[in-house]
Amino acid sequence: MAVLGLLAAIVGFVVTPQKPNGLLRSSATSLTAEGSYPIGTVNGHEPSGLGPPRSGAIAGYKESYVTDFSGRSMPRGWITYSGVPGGDPGAEFGMDHVVVSGGLLKLNAFQDPAFHDQWVTGGVGQFGHSQTYGAYFVRFRLTGAGPAAVALLWPTDNSWPPEIDFSETLGPTNATTATVHFDAVNNEDKRSLQLDMTRWHTWGVIWTPTSVTYVVDGHTWGSVDVHSEIPHVPMSLALQEQTWCTSGYACPTTPESMDVAWVAEYTPKRPA
Numbered sequence: 541m542a543v544l545g546l547l548a549a550i551v552g553f554v555v556t557p558q559k560p561n562g563l564l565r566s567s568a569t570s571l572t573a574e575g576s577y578p579i580g581t582v583n584g585h586e587p588s589g590l591g592p593p594r595s596g597a598i599a600g601y602k603e604s605y606v607t608d609f610s611g612r613s614m615p616r617g618w619i620t621y622s623g624v625p626g627g628d629p630g631a632e633f634g635m636d637h638v639v640v641s642g643g644l645l646k647l648n649a650f651q652d653p654a655f656h657d658q659w660v661t662g663g664v665g666q667f668g669h670s671q672t673y674g675a676y677f678v679r680f681r682l683t684g685a686g687p688a689a690v691a692l693l694w695p696t697d698n699s700w701p702p703e704i705d706f707s708e709t710l711g712p713t714n715a716t717t718a719t720v721h722f723d724a725v726n727n728e729d730k731r732s733l734q735l736d737m738t739r740w741h742t743w744g745v746i747w748t749p750t751s752v753t754y755v756v757d758g759h760t761w762g763s764v765d766v767h768s769e770i771p772h773v774p775m776s777l778a779l780q781e782q783t784w785c786t787s788g789y790a791c792p793t794t795p796e797s798m799d800v801a802w803v804a805e806y807t808p809k810r811p812a
Contacts, residue, residue, distance in 0.1 A: 577755045579742040580679060580802070587643050588679050588740040588801035598675055601806035605669050608802040609645045614638065617668025621780065630786030637662035643801070647781045649687040650795035659792055661687050663780025666803075670696035670774040675806040676706070677744040678779065681799050682737045685713045686792030688782050691743055693775040701726055702771035706745035706754050711790040713737040718745075718754045718762055722769045729769050731762035740801070747771070748808075777803065 578597035580590030586608065595603040607615045614620060621633035632655055639646045639662075647662035654660075678691045688711060693704040703721040710717070716737060719730045731754060735741065746753040752770060754762040764770070781798050785791035 576760070577675075577744055577746070577758045578677065578804075579758045580677075585643075586801060587799075588681070590679065590740070590742070590801070592679075592802045592804040593677065597804075598806050600809055601675055602809050603804065604671060604674065604807040605666075605805040606803065608643060609640050609800065610643055611640060613640055614645075614664060617666055619665050619667050621663035621665070625782065628782065628784060628786070631783045632658055632660045633663050633780075633782075634660040635662075638664055645779070645800040647689075647779065647798040647800070648795065649781050649783065649792050649797065659687075659783045659785060661781040661783060662798075663778070663782065665694065665776060665778040667696065667776050669805070670776045671805070671807050672772065672774045673747050673749060673808055675744065675746045676777055677742055677804045678707075678777075679740060679742045679801040680779075681740045682709065682713050682796065683799065684738065684794065684796045685711060686783075686790070686794065686796040687711070687798075688784065688790040689737070689798040690778075690780050690782070692778050693745065693747065693771075694778050695771070696774040696776050699773070702773065702775075704745060704747065704752055704771065704775070707743040707756075709737055711784075720752055720764050720769050720771075722771070727769075729764050729766065733761050747775075777805065779803075 578593035580593055583591035592606045592608055620635045620638045622635045623633055625631050637648045637660055649661040651657045652660040682689055688709055690708045691706055701721040705719045707716045715734050717730055717732045719728050721728055741756050744755040751763055751765040753760055783790055
């Protein structure tokens, strides 16, 4: 199921796609034996212990964007969600649930008196920056079980699908999934992985014209190489928590957060 937030033409209005009604491919995967992708650079001043990777961390790619959320507000080019997600009328995004402080972006889920004590969450989209193909890395952890937490790529022109969810939990903290959404009927190709989501991990996706590769802490844990499933349109990074209380899952019982330490993005180098 897609659980992302889509930024519509009016800033602050968020839509979420409906449940898939087409093909669903799903498989469990495991980590490769050797890591071959960057996880970050050791930095004792960073809350997670690692700072963003170096600019030349991936052969054949150049750095196109990086932030470690060192200020007190969202960096330029990001939009904060606000509103009821389409397809999930029991949920709510609140702008006050997105906090940048202490070198972290915190997406906070809690019962908000301003919304009649409803469970409200935070979400952001980097719609000021898009690219077609590239490598994306996000270092984050969850403070506990409850809301779904998602790191994803979303089509810049909002023409969904496609969509690439490269880490999407569904409430528990012992596993995550990755999904490519494709075709007009929202077919899905899904992978799942068992991992402690309360620990710091560097999640990544390498998106090329022929494949989508999922990585965590430098290791590949899944891939899609079916040409008809690969997106070929400009996409942007989005990060969010979301509840699905009315659907019977991903419903918190205590306040929880998705803590994001940094984001690093790379674009393929042009041949010399």
